[in-house]
Amino acid sequence: MSRILPYPLLSAALALTWLLLNAPLTPGGVLLALLVGLAVPHVMRALRPPAVRVRAPATLARLAGIVLYDMVRSNIDVARVILGLRRGTRRTGFVAIPLDLREPFGLAVLSIILTATPGTLWVQYDSDTGRLLMHLLDDADGDAWIRRVKDRYERPLMEIFGCHPTPTSPS
Amino acid sequence: MTGADLPVWAAWLVVVLAVAGAAFSLTGALGLVRLRTFYERVHAPTLGATLGMALILCGSMLLLSLIEGRLVLRDALIGVFLTVTTPVTLLLLARAAAHRDRHEGDPDAPPRP
8 A cells, every 4th residue: 555655645636636627527537647646646755755644534624614614704804904894902913822733734734724814824833842923913812812723723633633632831 | 608698697696706806805905005014914915815815716616617517626726726835925924024023123023932
């Protein structure tokens, strides 16, 4: 299995991309897609990236739904701020979030999630302390956002990439 | 089917999706002018790269699917690649700004994480 398909997810993604680009399905197109999916990941072997393992597909689907909902809601929130429709004072500022997630793939996905939801900006992640510095356009009152990132995004990501939360001292 | 003989409901749906997407992108561009600090401004263009992009792509996929008479999902790849690559740019911008502000001793510089 691992000799023929070193990175099964990459193979599947490449084949699917090929099929989408050459849209009307033809037997020849499917054959080429399979060839691309089988051959190209072997080039990646030279770089030796660790293979991605997705352990909880159901959690992944639920997380995708949550992110989609948050993306739409935060887009509307930020649009209201820009257009001056938001009443009251805006509390913009930086928030540091202690993360338990250390898995590089998990962190990469978290950065995509935080970028896909306007209003949150990933500023800096310190791999020594595991703390993430974020800039918030609104509601920078700290705890609510820390809880939101940890409960809504970090915990599902740790389940998906199969790492177990390690108890850390509160900081 | 050509664009001219598209059913009216479909034409309206495509127009609504495209205009809504364009409106979100325009709001994002407006944010670049209206917001005050660098870190606030970086939030604004994300509107065009997320919901604005998604709405326009949905409109485009719907139109192409109706015209060609089959499901055309090619445009979804634009969404995937844009979503996956935008964080790289934003991260580099934010890191560069944070480095500059700390180096200059700006009182509004981000704290160390």
